[in-house]
Amino acid sequence: MESCREIGSKIKENSKQLVDKLNPIKNLETDFSIYKTKVSHWMDILFQYLGEGLSENVQTAEEKIKKWADAFGQRSTDMEIPLDYALHFIFESRVIVSGILEKEFETHGSKADRAIFAANRLNLLIDTAARSIVTHYTTFMHNTKKALQHTNRDLDISILELNNIRTALFEGTIFSVTDQDDRIIQVNDHFCELTQYTREELIGQDHGKIFFSGVHSDSFINHIQQEIKSGRVWNGEICNKAKDGSLYWVDTTIVPFLDPVGVAYQHISIQYDVTEKKKTEEILLKSEKVSLIGDLAAGIAHEIRNPLTSIAGLVQLINESDQEKNTFFKDIILTEINRINFIVSELMVLAKPHAVYFSWFNIVESIQNVIDLMQPEANLRNVIISFEKEKDMPLVYGEKNQLTQVIFNMIKNAMEALPDGGKISLSAEPVDGHVVLTVKDNGVGMTDEQQKRIGEPFYTTKCNGTGLGLMVCFKIIQNHGGTILVDSKQKEGTSFQITLPVHAVAAVDPLHK
Ligand SMILES: Nc1ncnc2c1ncn2[C@@H]1O[C@H](COP(=O)(O)OP(=O)(O)O)[C@@H](O)[C@H]1O
Ligand SMILES: [Mg+2]
Numbered sequence: 287m288e289s290c291r292e293i294g295s296k297i298k299e300n301s302k303q304l305v306d307k308l309n310p311i312k313n314l315e316t317d318f319s320i321y322k323t324k325v326s327h328w329m330d331i332l333f334q335y336l337g338e339g340l341s342e343n344v345q346t347a348e349e350k351i352k353k354w355a356d357a358f359g360q361r362s363t364d365m366e367i368p369l370d371y372a373l374h375f376i377f378e379s380r381v382i383v384s385g386i387l388e389k390e391f392e393t394h395g396s397k398a399d400r401a402i403f404a405a406n407r408l409n410l411l412i413d414t415a416a417r418s419i420v421t422h423y424t425t426f427m428h429n430t431k432k433a434l435q436h437t438n439r440d441l442d443i444s445i446l447e448l449n450n451i452r453t454a455l456f457e458g459t460i461f462s463v464t465d466q467d468d469r470i471i472q473v474n475d476h477f478c479e480l481t482q483y484t485r486e487e488l489i490g491q492d493h494g495k496i497f498f499s500g501v502h503s504d505s506f507i508n509h510i511q512q513e514i515k516s517g518r519v520w521n522g523e524i525c526n527k528a529k530d531g532s533l534y535w536v537d538t539t540i541v542p543f544l545d546p547v548g549v550a551y552q553h554i555s556i557q558y559d560v561t562e563k564k565k566t567e568e569i570l571l572k573s574e575k576v577s578l579i580g581d582l583a584a585g586i587a588h589e590i591r592n593p594l595t596s597i598a599g600l601v602q603l604i605n606e607s608d609q610e611k612n613t614f615f616k617d618i619i620l621t622e623i624n625r626i627n628f629i630v631s632e633l634m635v636l637a638k639p640h641a642v643y644f645s646w647f648n649i650v651e652s653i654q655n656v657i658d659l660m661q662p663e664a665n666l667r668n669v670i671i672s673f674e675k676e677k678d679m680p681l682v683y684g685e686k687n688q689l690t691q692v693i694f695n696m697i698k699n700a701m702e703a704l705p706d707g708g709k710i711s712l713s714a715e716p717v718d719g720h721v722v723l724t725v726k727d728n729g730v731g732m733t734d735e736q737q738k739r740i741g742e743p744f745y746t747t748k749c750n751g752t753g754l755g756l757m758v759c760f761k762i763i764q765n766h767g768g769t770i771l772v773d774s775k776q777k778e779g780t781s782f783q784i785t786l787p788v789h790a791v792a793a794v795d796p797l798h799k
Contacts, residue, residue: 290404293390294341297383301333308378311371324365325375328358332376332415336383339411340404348414355415359422369423373416380412460536460557466550468493480536480559482529493555497526499533503644505683514542514553523560535564567761570754592662593622646681649689649721649786650714656693657712660701668707671697675714680788682721688762689786695755696725696782702748703729703780719788720768726781732774740772 297304305326310318331354339347362372384405391401455461456474463472470488478485481497488496494507502525513520521539528534536557542550600615657671664671682689700710704727711726732740739745741760746753763770767787774780 290400290407291341293387293404294337294339296337297340297386298334298337301330301337304333304379304382305329307382308375309381311374321367321371321375324367325358325362325372328354328361329375329379332358332379333383336379336408336411340383340407344407344410348411351411351415352418355418356422359419359426362419363423363426369420372419372423376412376415376419380408383408455556460559462488462493462555462557464493464553464555466552468553470496471552477557480528480534480557481526487529497528499525499527501525501533505644510540514540514550517542517544517548517550523564534559534561536560571758571761590626593625597622643687644683644685646683647686648679649682649723650675650679652686652690653693653712653714653723656690656697660694660697664701664710667701667704669701669704669710670708671710671712673712673714676716678716679714680716680721682786682788684766684786685762689766692759692762692784693723693725695759696784699755700725700727700729700780703727703731705730708779716788717785721786721788723784723786724781725784726779728779731776731778731780732772733776737772737774 308322308329310322332351335347335350335354338350358372387401387404387408391404459474460476460480461474462470462477464470470491470493473485473488478488481488483496510520510522519539519541521537523535524538525533525535537560538555538557540553540555543552543554545551597619600619604612604615653673653675657673661671697710697712704710708728711724713722713724713726715722736747741756742753744753760770763784763786769785771783771785772780773783
């Protein structure tokens with residue numbers, strides 16, 4: 287006759303075969319085979335423990351089953367096995383073991399108390415397993431629910447924030463979205479108003495072509511495209527053409543949106559209309575130029591009169607002398623004419639207000655030209671100008687006339703800060719990808735208050751000053767992507783430091799339309 291102990295051992299030994307007997311849940315046969323593969327190892331162990339519980343110490347087996355259920359609960363939630371499936375497997379194992387017990391006791395005619403004893407043990411063990419699994423799932427659900435509530439709250443907040451940003455963008459800016467080929471996919475009402483196109487006319491158009499104004503150089507446009515393609519944000523002022531052909535200026539920030547591989551799949555552009563601001567700048571720049579040229583005229587006249595006087599004298603001498611001397615005089619005359627030519631052409635550089643041409647040029651040469659031009663004025667004022675330059679200066683990409691004007695303004699200010707004469711020291715040196723220019727004088731210097739205010743339009747401490755020179759300088763350097771630093775002490779002097787990127791951002795002259 288088989289005892290409970292023997293049946294238990296048998297179950298333990300044959301655990302693997304028992305796993306094969308697990309039946310599917312009714313009506314769900316397809317899924318079942320997948321789940322069965324996932325759990326077969328676990329069920330093998332459960333059968334072993336059940337066998338152990340029947341044949342040996344039931345408490346030890348119960349402990350083991352508890353641990354098993356914890357681990358199995360964890361695994362089955364990880365493997366996304368639904369609770370009813372997990373429970374089904376556990377109850378199926380009871381069906382199989384009960385079947386074995388029933389059969390064994392029947393064949394061997396065991397006494398009822400033995401059968402009841404075995405059945406009780408089996409129920410105890412199965413109960414333990416099922417209870418642990420349910421507890422595990424309940425905790426899991428509870429935690430998931432909490433986490434979801436948190437995420438929902440976070441989502442609510444960020445959706446609110448997104449909505450605020452969206453409103454700000456739509457109400458407060460001129461706004462458009464383009465795809466990776468620069469085709470317009472979204473615009474707001476302000477954008478339509480400014481460009482005078484309807485939304486229907488704009489969607490699908492090439493953003494670069496439809497507003498093309500012809501104001502910007504190819505290199506300027508290429509530079510923007512390159513920046514965005516490399517995933518960088520671009521900011522600057524752009525001149526575009528509206529539907530009626532009129533031009534408008536927009537301060538533009540273009541933000542590329544990158545996919546996970548880092549490729550820009552669309553761009554958002556946020557713009558502010560700065561057309562009016564540009565017009566004001568234009569007026570200021572013009573009046574400053576007029577005043578500069580007026581100031582220069584006296585010095586220039588003097589400079590031209592000197593060589594002219596010597597030419598006149600030499601011409602009178604020519605006929606009265608021999609051929610050899612004539613050649614000598616001719617050379618001097620030619621040199622003097624060249625000098626006049628040079629002065630006039632420099633004056634033209636400053637006078638020409640609308641010629642805008644970005645190019646690579648030698649800034650050292652331009653500085654030297656300005657110094658040469660101002661030398662006579664400096665001599666009159668007892669001012670010594672020195673210029674220290676590095677040998678291998680890189681070329682600078684920018685608007686030559688505008689940058690020359692900056693140098694001119696700086697030297698002119700320095701000279702005016704030296705009423706009793708003094709020194710102006712200029713220097714130019716390359717510093718990692720930048721060119722650093724300094725204009726330093728040992729003149730009257732500035733108070734802190736003055737230093738704060740310079741660059742404001744019409745701020746001047748001179749009775750015949752315009753207070754526009756530095757404003758124009760700051761604007762020009764800013765348009766070239768550079769900076770100006772001022773260091774000044776009263777009665778000691780002033781130093782202006784201009785830093786320009788070698789490949790200056792190719793901005794354009796606000797006057798050029
Ligand atoms: N090198 C300098 N030394 C002392 N003060 C200066 C110097 N450069 C500029 N400033 C101060 O800045 C003011 C503004 O200069 P600017 O804009 O060129 O106008 P303006 O020369 O017509 O006064 C000057 O009036 C002067 O007070
Ligand atoms: Mg000035």
